Amino acid sequence: MIRVVVSAGGACRCFAPPETEVRLGSSRECDWHLPFPGVSRFHARAVMEGERLLLRDTGSKNGLFVGRERRGEVRLGLGESVSLGQARLALERLDPAEGELAISFEAGRPVTSDEELPTGTAELAAEALEPAARALLLARRTAAIHSPGPGLRRRILAEAGELLGVPTLFVGQLDRWDEVVLRDLHGVLPTSEMLAKLSLELRRGRGEADLEERWLLAPVHPGRRAFLAAGPLPAGGSEEIWKEMLLDFLAVRLLNPMEVVPEGTAEKAEPAAGGELSIPAGMVIGTSPAFQALLAELRSIVSSQMSILLLGESGTGKEVLARLVHASSPKADGPFVAVNCAALPAELLEAELFGIVRRAATEVDAREGRFAQANGGTLFLDEVGDLPLKLQPKLLRALQEREILPVGGRHPVKVDLRIVAASNRDLPGLVASGAFSDGLFYRLAGVVVRVPPLAERREDLPLFIAEFTSRMAERHGKHLCGVTRAALARLLAWPWKGNVRELENEIEAAVLRAADGDALRAENLSEGVRKVLAVTGAEPAASAVLDEEVAVPQPGAGGALRDRRAAEERAAITEALSRTGGNVRAAAALLGLTPQGLRYKRKRLGLA
Incomplete structure (x- = not known):
């Protein structure tokens, strides 16, 4: 694997060897944008000749220099370099493991999670178009992306969900037990009953589910068992064919990089019946059995008003889960307020939680406490196991009576909120040793949820x-x-x-x-x-790995697994080349690869 590296003053940009001639310079119109001192707007052109990079100066001010000699044309070999202004351009060989991407975002140009989809001048007024026309533009823009990464894929789903007018659009897959595993989700998580019904419709080979609510289904093909689901469709909505066509097109573009659930995957826990989960932005939807079981447990309790106690190691994402509970609860429209009970001493923590009235302490103004701020919503008490012992009775009374007494206050204030607490400590053990109030523990532990470690x-x-x-x-x-x-x-x-x-x-x-x-x-x-x-x-x-979906190795698989996968890759590549008459670019598109990626795989597998 070869790459082109351009560096200057500690900054660096890397490019894949160009298949066709490219322009390089400091202008953003160039194929290779080099915003470095001394680089002209359109400095040079470059193209590969075998394993050498041919560079031609296009009349730049500072030219191409090899050592102290200015040249109009340079052929770079591996390990050689040329100067463009204050920048140095070199051709390097990478170790195969460092040259091939295991997780790729967007081929052709790098993207980030919040980057916009490609647009053209004819598409700038898309918001003013009819939904069907906007759907066509979305399809065209998605077609320009070879392999959407996680950020772009979520943006595509979000825009498609808006066009279809549905609250839920998700990428799913049937595992070996015909249960739905969620891969990417936009909107509200479906109930367990709905997932079971959609699974049945998919196994019947239907592209639409006429249940109590109408859903659209788009499997990429039966052997992959991956699908897109959108619904429920608006009641009394029109039967536009473009909705089905858009979903079918997106299924091909988004699902081709996905792999089936590995045969050795442990059985996924049966989701419990209950409310729907509204996933907070940025939350990673895990597909592991442990995480699926956690989601099932949360789904069964989010619609209640019971306190929830999240127990788990430090760094497991307990606050993210608390936000999920809040967003999925009847109090989702209210505030979510978090307080770290371990961050402040008892004297300050009391005022932080319950507030303080004027003149209750020297030169301290009245201020609202976290309980009052969370009124009508959810209060998240993080690291509650570190709560000072002398403050625990006042917190217990606030939870029992649903009222608080600010520091220095004389009249209690009623509050209506839900409590979600979290700790990385052994709270039952602390209760047994007398370091934590048993009454407070049982009040917090309406439902105890264990958060699995990574x-x-x-x-x-x-x-x-x-x-x-x-x-x-x-x-x-x-x-x-x-x-x-x-x-x-x-x-x-x-x-x-x-x-x-x-x-x-x-x-x-x-x-x-x-x-x-x-x-x-x-x-x-x-x-x-x-x-x-x-x-x-x-x-x-x-x-x-293909795209960001990874088949995690099973114990004892070793070389046998690699040999089997290599054989499968050889067969797939051979078939794709046969179907396209040896056209590498077309075969790469069928396989969900870049032409360069396909060439590398052919060389690695002995097919070149």
Whole structure:
């Protein structure tokens, strides 16, 4: 695998070898945008000649320099470089594991989670068009994207859901037990009963479900068992054919990169009946049995007013789950207020929770407490196990009586809210030792929900990696095209004792180290993660990755799994080339690959 690296003053941009001639310069109109000092707006043209990069100066001010010699034309070999102003352009060879993307965002140009879909001048007035015309524009824009990453895929689903006029649009898949596994979701999570009915309709081969509510279904093809579902359609709505056509088209574009659930996947827990879940923005929907069981438990209790106690290790995402409970509850229109009980001493925490009246303390103005701020909504008490013992009776009374007494106040104030508490400590053990009030524990623990650590839901790791890489690239203004297989193998092998928070911090630091325009590579990871394979001797089968959906290796699979996958890849590539008469670009489109990716796979598999 070869790449072109352009660097200047610590900044760096990386490009794949061009299949056709490209323009490079500081202008954004160039194919390779190089915003570096001394680079002219249209500095040069470049094209590959075998394994050499041919560069031709196009009349730039600072020209092309090899050493101190200015040249009008340069043929770069591997390891060689040329100067463009203050920038250095070099041709490098990558290790195969670092050259092939395990998680890719958008082929052709890197994107981030919040980047807009491609638009053209004829599409700028799309908002003023009829829904059918807007659907056509969405299809055209989606067709311009080779392999949508997680951020773009969610944007496509959101826009399609609005056009179809449905509250729910999701990418799903039937596992080996014919149960629905959610991959991507826009809107409200369907009930367990509805998922079971949709599964039945899909197995009957229907593209529409006429149940109590009408849904549209678009399977990509029976063997893959992946599908798009949209519904419920508006009651009395028109029967426009464009809705079905749009869903069918998006299914082909969005589902082709997905893989079926691995045969060795453990049985998914049966979802419990109950309310619907409204997923907060940015929340990763895991497909692991542990996470699916957690969602099922939350679905059964969100519509009630009972207090919920979330118990789990630090960094497992308890606040995200608290926000999910709030957004899915009858109090979703009210405020969500979070307070960390471990962050303040008892004297300040009392005023923080219950408020303070004027002149109750020296030079302290009256202010509203968190209970009052959360009135009509949800109050999230994080790290409640660290609540000072002397403050626990007052909190217990507030929960029992649904009223608070501000510091220095004389008259209690009624509040109407739901309590969600969380702790990473052994609260029953603290109760037994007298360090935590038993009355307060039982009041908080209306329903106790255990939040599984990341070690119990490793199937979800690739989803988190894809989401965090996209999110952090956007946060720090980086354009990354994906995550390499070598980097993914190390991220999958690390134990992540700090759970999701540790993973998020690792990805953020790696994104900062990564070169703009390049992929996130193993060299960008922290030293411990980078060297984990040498310590453990493990090598996760990161080559099983396609787009951001990853088949996590099963214990004992080893070389047999890799050999089987290689044979399957050879057969698929051979069939695609046969169907397209040897046309590499057309075969790559059938396989969901870039032409460069297909060429690399053919070479690696001995088909070149």
